[in-house]
Amino acid sequence: MSDLCARDLRVLWHPCTQMQDHEWLPLVPIARGEGPWLIAESGKRYFDGISSWWVNLFGHANPTISAAVAKQAHTLEHVILAGFTHRPAIELAERLLALVGPPFSRVFYADSGSAAIEVALKMSFHFWRNVGQPGKQRFVVFDGAYHGETLGALSMTQVPLYRETYGALLLDPLVAPSPSGAFGSVDPAASAASLDALRTLLETYAETVAAVVIEPLVQCAAGMRMHDPGFLSRLRSLCDRYSVHLIADEVAVGFGRTGAMFAHQKAGIRPDFLCLGKGLTGGYLPLSCVLTNEHVYAAFYDEYRTLKAFLHSHSFTGNPLACAAALASLDIFATEPVLARNAKLGTAMDKALRELAGHPHVRGIRRMGMIAAFDLVDGKGQPYPWQERRGLRVYQHALTEGALLRPLGNTVYFMPPYVATPDELAWLVSVAARGVEAAT
Ligand SMILES: *Cc1c(COP(=O)(O)O)cnc(C)c1O
Secondary structure (H helix, E strand, C coil): CHHHHHHHHHHCCCCCCCCCHHHHCCCCHHHHECCCCECCCCCCCCEEEEEHCCCCCCEEECCHHHHHHHHCCCCCCCCCCCCCHHHHHHHHHHHHHHHHHCCCEEEEEEEEHHHHHHHHHHHHHHHHCCCCCCCCCCEEEECCCCCCCHHHHHCCCHCCCCCHHHHHHHHEEEEEEECHHHHCCCCCCHHHHHHHHHHHHHHHHHHHEEEEEEECCCCCCCCEEECCHHHHHHHHHHHHCCCCCCEEEEEEECCCCCCCCHHHHHCCCCCCCEECHHHHCCCCCCCCEEEEEEEHHHHHCCCHHHHHCCCCCCCCCCCCCHHHHHHHHHHHHHHHHHHHHHHHHHHHHHHHHCCCCCCCEEEEEEEECEEEEEEEEEECCCCCCCCCCCCHHHHHHHHCCCCEEEEEECCCEECCCCCHHHHHHHHHHHHHHHHHHHHC
């Protein structure tokens, strides 16, 4: 096993990692997965408390999804999606549209969450150009937003850690305050202030704004910062009033994470663009998509020489293997009471989290659907300076107990696969609680 680590560190460059850390922080080589568990080459088992970066829904090596991917691999692994098409791409689009309902009527495939954001930004911009309002070029985002890390998507991201270094390369969106309150809490006053600021921005700049981009209900990467559905309905009204698009980035919160199949459905609104990724394939393969309506689609439909067409593609757009995985994942949603089961798991997490209420180093205990979090604070109730990397100590402690938790700064969070049991989740929270002791 140490041989694997040495070989890895000779040739790999890991994502989102200061590689020097691995002089003292061991890598964990994983041999296989089984439900919510990851089994290391050493034989040690790790509970995947973060769904492997929020992608996994129904466990690792899920028999239903694995069988579907294997079958598809023996049938058609890939084909160009320009000029050609295939059953999995068609059926998946039909089923996604049935899940979100009208007025969504079109699905554009891409291959990562970031790519879906790029598509939505370009489509919105290009829409306004096609309908004779080429001045609408800018975007509005919220403080704390995370929309990915390719340059266009990173431009929309407002988490300084990821953005600041590359600032000189990026677009310059207008920024409204985050809709959530202290320690990521749902906070009606913060949401109202955010909307007021947004209204002022739109009053001044709407003529030059193409779209508002939001992570509905939970700003995940910023530290699981939550807001309530009422904010989204008021946001939708503002976008309508000022004639700007609403782009909903449900890359992280789609597919049941917040308790509804899609987060915007909790507010009863319809965004103009809906970006999906991560859990789309049950966490099996890179696939993303942007859903939009016929009004948007029609603005691109014309003779070739008008250059109104959306000339955007990725090599693996609509990959059949990925579509087959997504269809199998939707089969599980269709045949099992997933959301009802998750509601029970959520109650189990609440119960376990109550043990932490009043802990002197814990603030902002919160949960929405299958996302729960709290923040670490010092003896005076203040966040620790990020340089102290307290969350990393929780990560290290969790590994010793056989759990994968990966705090975001001071925010310790749980985003487990939906196949966890209530007992496993209670245990996971207790691991985090012992991690807090180790870290503070
Ligand atoms: C992860 C994430 C993205 C980017 O997706 P990638 O597949 O990592 O490119 C975009 N938006 C949100 C809200 C995300 O959580």
